[in-house]
Amino acid sequence: MKLFSKEQIYAGDKITSEKQQISSTDLMERAGSQIFNWIDLRMQGAQVPIHVFCGIGNNGGDGLVLARQLILAGYNVNTFVVNCSDKRSKDFLVNYDRIKNVTKNWPTLLRCAEDFPVIQPEDIIVDAVFGIGLNRPVDECVKNLFIHFRTSKAFTLSIDIPSGLYTDKAVTDEDGVVHAGYTLSFASPKLVFFLPETAKYTVQWEVLDIGLDQEFLQTTQTEAQLIGKHEVLPNYIQRGKFSHKGEFGHALIIGGSYGKMGAVTLASKAALSAGAGLVTAYIPKCGYQILQTALPEAMVITDVNKEKITAIDFDITPTVIGFGIGIGTDEKTLKAFKSFLKSNKSPLVIDADGINMLAKKQDLLKLLPAETVLTPHPKELERLIGTWENDFNKLEKVKAFSNTYKVIVVIKGANSITVFDDTLYVNTTGNPGLATAGSGDTLTGIITGLIAQGYHPVVASIFGVYLHGKAADIAVENYGYQSLLASHIIDYLGEAFIDLFKEPEQQQVAQAEEEPQK
Known part of the structure; x- marks a missing residue:
């Protein structure tokens, strides 16, 4: 299995949008739907509180798609936006509007520790704060949120990559990274899931097929390959x-x-x-x-x-x-x-x-x-x-x-x-x-x-x-x-x-x- 770099994933998204003639928003909808299907298959409508924490970039947009679909399916969902910057991606804003159209319980904006919700050990946390594009240490407020995740003892599911974890460089502050129980990774797992210093940030992982262009996936050469039986x-x-x-x-x-x-x-x-x-x-x-x-x-x-x-x-x-x-x-x-x-x-x-x-x-x-x-x-x-x-x-x-x-x-x-x-x-x-x-x-x-x-x-x-x-x-x-x-x-x-x-x-x-x- 190929381990794609973040640059290759970005290129794959662009090529897929062009060849399949779909917008980046549609591709985000596809990704969020795959995450929903994965969760729905396992939960079967169970009313365990699900706390979806979204950043304001594309990873947060994936989280908003998921939260909207969970709400429409009747799950017990609380949605939060980690308001860590004034810059919001276009697709995040599209899906922010969409979720407001399906529920009166609009996403809660988190600005500081006083805004953090109470999370019980039996609850579920969905981490959609940062994706593979993160290139700087997280600020103090976000770090405290990640610590709040861990101290709650709740099961944490990360989307694509545990937030705060870089794909191509070392972690400088462990408190600035989500410790995920499970990560649903798009297209391929990330190399950092297998390195001694960073593997601990996700206990398990699984790849979700979000329909990236097959020719791109098959012909693109990667620096790293994951070796299993089929290889x-x-x-x-x-x-x-x-x-x-x-x-x-x-x-x-x-x-x-x-x-x-x-x-x-x-x-x-x-x-x-x-x-x-x-x-x-x-x-x-x-x-x-x-x-x-x-x-x-x-x-x-x-x-x-x-x-x-x-x-x-x-x-x-x-x-x-x-x-x-x-x-x-x-x-x-x-x-x-x-x-x-x-x-x-x-x-x-x-x-x-x-x-x-x-x-x-x-x-x-x-x-x-x-x-x-x-x-x-x-x-x-x-x-x-x-x-x-x-x-x-x-x-x-x-x-x-x-x-x-x-x-x-x-x-x-x-x-x-x-x-x-x-x-x-x-x-x-x-x-x-x-x-x-x-x-x-x-x-x-x-x-x-x-x-x-x-x-x-x-x-x-x-x-x-x-x-x-x-x-x-x-x-x-x-x-x-x-x-x-x-x-x-x-x-x-x-x-x-x-x-x-x-x-x-x-x-x-x-x-x-x-x-x-x-």
Whole structure:
């Protein structure tokens, strides 16, 4: 799913009006009607007090359309206009007149805190104060209104975006942003719904189709894309009846040190479970029995050193190499890494201490093959690109880093973002159970295993992150967040693949069959 910028949404509105020969007022009516339909379907006429707070721009106009339709449908509605400026949009004024024609209970103008209505916890707040065009901090009165929303404990529904939240820059004052329980977003969700610092401003979101021009939606290229099942499924590589392991590549996993052989074991097993035809682990001698016992499906090559990797020398030709898990940053290991990079011709996936060594000796970055995949957690990313001021600054720095070295960067987190060629691929799978030791090692193995089979490194990164999160989503149903282990992610990877081909109805039936009889 494309994540459109505010400039693109404005352009889409204009193109839609021109091509469909409708006015901006008619488009606003369409948007407000969609919000009404969404609410009416769920409330079915229930007489819970609904407080609709409208700004004086187009977002407020959407709110007035909604309030008018709720009134006409017989709902218990109180409408308020947040009188924060003398400038009113044309379409706001049109709909202000229209609502006055259907009710004697005209919208109440709010000028200061003394005007704020009493809101009970069981009431509903509709936030239509500011839209995507906001570009300045809100004034004190509006900030106090948003605080009033929160202290009321009432359910808050935001239209398009929580008021006070910018689409393209960081929040400077949390009190100046509505904390929405749900956001109905027009045309596409907003990137800020998925960033660590701003995702908290809406608990849930849903996209409403307001009939923007289909050609515009389909042909417009966006900086960011939201990745779900429908986005990854077309990239799935089918296997033929007469396929054999030689067709699915040979992955080499290089890593491990004394006391950290579990990381290599997890990565190697994940690479095999992701579909690599062959996997070889290159490890220090101390891990030989561990790997051969824990993972009999993998082959093993050992370093001359017993406790750490000090030289990287092998006589195989791997399709792809996963490097860095559990390897440490000893000077001898770093020297071996540099020597390896100078002679390596295989695609690379680098994680953990591999990234730490690159951060320590940044001249090594120039030795990376184009489209090398880096999978840092936040602290490793900071070592690599330096500190950042906020999430937007972080994304800009990662894009610049990716472009400079022609690498793919997976920013791991609640919505992991894969960055390459100035494009952001925002993942939708995963849960807090992934915050566990070894989770990143499994992701490295999955991506490595996918590249081994012939997936392009960008596709492998996007697909691997999706599968990693989906396996955790399936596993957590049995284990819960606290008890989810990295090995469980691998155990459920097969179900994540199978889930790609399940229709929603099949998933519901399967879930119902698994539920115990009451």
